[in-house]
Amino acid sequence: MFTDISNITCGDDPVIIVEDLIKHFRIRLDGDDFRERVRLFFRPEYRTVKALDGVSFTVRRGESVGYIGLNGAGKSTTIKLLCGVLVPTSGRVIVAGIEPHRHRTLNARRIGLMMGQRTQLLWDLPVKESFTLLGKIYDLDPETYRANKDRLIDALDIRSLMETPARMLSLGQRTRCDLALTFLHDPAVVYLDEPTIGLDVFARERIREFLRAEKARGVTIFMASHDLDDLEMVADRVLLIHQGRILFDGTQADLKDMFGGQLGSLEDTVKRFYREEALG
Amino acid sequence: MKPVTNSETYLKPLRLRKYLQYTRAEFMRGLRYRANYWATLCSSVIMTVIQWSLWRAVYINTTSIAGVSLPAMMAYVLIGRVISGFLAEPANLNIGPRVRSGAIVHDLVKPADLHLQLMFQTLGGALFRLVSTGLPIFLVLLITGALRMPDLKTVALFIVSLVMSYITLFSTSFVSGVLTFYTKSGVGVEHMYTLVELMSGLYVPLQFFPGWLRKIADLLPFKAIHYIPMAIWSGLTEPGEILSSLASQLIWTAAMVVLCRAIWSGAVKHLTIQGG
Numbered sequence: 001m002f003t004d005i006s007n008i009t010c011g012d013d014p015v016i017i018v019e020d021l022i023k024h025f026r027i028r029l030d031g032d033d034f035r036e037r038v039r040l041f042f043r044p045e046y047r048t049v050k051a052l053d054g055v056s057f058t059v060r061r062g063e064s065v066g067y068i069g070l071n072g073a074g075k076s077t078t079i080k081l082l083c084g085v086l087v088p089t090s091g092r093v094i095v096a097g098i099e100p101h102r103h104r105t106l107n108a109r110r111i112g113l114m115m116g117q118r119t120q121l122l123w124d125l126p127v128k129e130s131f132t133l134l135g136k137i138y139d140l141d142p143e144t145y146r147a148n149k150d151r152l153i154d155a156l157d158i159r160s161l162m163e164t165p166a167r168m169l170s171l172g173q174r175t176r177c178d179l180a181l182t183f184l185h186d187p188a189v190v191y192l193d194e195p196t197i198g199l200d201v202f203a204r205e206r207i208r209e210f211l212r213a214e215k216a217r218g219v220t221i222f223m224a225s226h227d228l229d230d231l232e233m234v235a236d237r238v239l240l241i242h243q244g245r246i247l248f249d250g251t252q253a254d255l256k257d258m259f260g261g262q263l264g265s266l267e268d269t270v271k272r273f274y275r276e277e278a279l280g
Numbered sequence: 281m282k283p284v285t286n287s288e289t290y291l292k293p294l295r296l297r298k299y300l301q302y303t304r305a306e307f308m309r310g311l312r313y314r315a316n317y318w319a320t321l322c323s324s325v326i327m328t329v330i331q332w333s334l335w336r337a338v339y340i341n342t343t344s345i346a347g348v349s350l351p352a353m354m355a356y357v358l359i360g361r362v363i364s365g366f367l368a369e370p371a372n373l374n375i376g377p378r379v380r381s382g383a384i385v386h387d388l389v390k391p392a393d394l395h396l397q398l399m400f401q402t403l404g405g406a407l408f409r410l411v412s413t414g415l416p417i418f419l420v421l422l423i424t425g426a427l428r429m430p431d432l433k434t435v436a437l438f439i440v441s442l443v444m445s446y447i448t449l450f451s452t453s454f455v456s457g458v459l460t461f462y463t464k465s466g467v468g469v470e471h472m473y474t475l476v477e478l479m480s481g482l483y484v485p486l487q488f489f490p491g492w493l494r495k496i497a498d499l500l501p502f503k504a505i506h507y508i509p510m511a512i513w514s515g516l517t518e519p520g521e522i523l524s525s526l527a528s529q530l531i532w533t534a535a536m537v538v539l540c541r542a543i544w545s546g547a548v549k550h551l552t553i554q555g556g
Binding site: 025026077080083084085086087101104105106108109111113115118120122124125129132133136137138139165 | 295297298301302305308309312381382383385386388389390391392393551552553554555
């Protein structure tokens with residue numbers, strides 16, 4: 001009954017609202033030498049890591065946002081907070097009208113998450129079994145299930161892989177299957193964390209095309225990637241995060257305009273931005 | 281914005297059909313490992329033969345040990361062999377490694393409860409071993425007359441007991457799995473499982489234990505895993521005492537489930553605040 005997500009939020013309202021979001025982690029200190037380690041074993045001390053330090057942004061329904069940041073900037077933490085698997089230290093996250101961490105299961109029905117470094121395929125079983133399982137877990141009615149499955153299989157060209165056990169797939173094949181599973185239940189918002197990591201140029205191109213097609217169907221896409229060519233092709237808007245703060249929020253054209261528009265690719269622009277605004 | 285007040289209101293407490301998909305997938309996984317299957321079957325057959333000949337030898341000059349007759353003893357150990365696959369060494373649930381590798385995030389963003397998911401998934405493996413190994417051994421034992429069927433009522437109560445045994449066994453491995461995530465060490469119940477099997481009465485009935493050990497075994501939850509169903513089947517538990525035996529098993533089972541829920545909600549809280 002929740003597969004039709006259109007009636008939960010209104011048309012053009014923001015689907016993601018993030019307000020002054022702060023996430024701190026407490027890390028136990030390790031000590032430098034033996035004596036200190038012993039002391040810290042009996043009397044632990046902690047330091048606070050500010051993974052997110054006051055992040056605000058909104059994403060409208062159907063928008064596709066590229067999330068850019070260096071390693072450790074807070075990208076994955078943001079995605080985990082948006083998925084409801086982390087609780088904010090303070091601030092607010094609202095996705096499709098609910099706070100994800102308070103309604104993790106309900107939120108889970110409406111979103112898709114794909115992490116390029118992990119798989120959600122059943123490792124020992126043919127790919128089709130992962131589809132069957134997820135179809136049941138998301139309570140899809142048989143018609144929706146069949147229609148979505150067929151559409152995704154064709155779009156990602158994975159029909160020939162359905163009988164193959166997941167562990168025998170190549171990385172590119174596995175990624176395509178994982179993507180199909182992420183979109184199977186008609187999620188309103190899809191979070192992608194490095195979806196094209198380790199893939200060859202052709203595989204990446206196919207995935208970009210797929211994401212553009214899903215975007216055209218109205219899916220909101222929030223994508224963190226180090227591959228700026230991916231983002232250039234897919235993202236309407238980019239967010240640049242650095243040390244837990246948003247440094248830039250706007251369209252790609254806006255970003256390029258900052259440097260008089262003389263720079264070609266998004267990658268060159270972002271590099272220049274970091275040199276001048278963040279690292280300099 | 282249309283407010284969604286309570287995400288729990290529409291979630292039925294247990295959506296059996298959904299979770300049975302995990303059972304099905306795990307059952308099928310068993311079918312993929314043929315070599316493993318034949319090895320398990322062979323060792324089960326050998327263990328059954330050993331148990332059978334061992335107890336015949338033990339009883340050669342006597343009709344009763346610790347109040348247990350040879351037929352009751354045979355029924356006890358042989359039904360133990362039949363269900364030993366179903367109630368096998370707990371599957372490594374990998375909760376600790378899942379947390380450390382970050383794979384747990386995928387589990388937490390599914391509209392399914394990980395505790396129930398693992399319970400039903402592990403059930404798939406247990407059922408596979410019951411059908412593929414336990415059942416053929418059971419049939420051979422019946423045909424050769426080594427094992428006799430008790431009356432239907434006892435069989436029905438035995439099955440009820442077996443279901444509770446499964447839940448208790450799963451719960452011990454689940455609790456130990458969640459604890460490995462807290463302690464960040466890999467030492468779980470699987471490392472001391474032989475002790476659990478002994479205290480649960482898988483190899484010898486609790487009647488054979490010296491008094492002090494019997495007292496300990498009676499206090500532990502493990503006898504709810506093997507001893508209670510096996511004693512029901514073999515008649516070591518008098519027909520009049522079966523219901524009270526099942527009641528005590530139910531208390532253990534419920535206590536273990538409550539413990540699982542408590543420890544799991546604590547773990548989820550820790551995970552979502554500290555991030556693993």
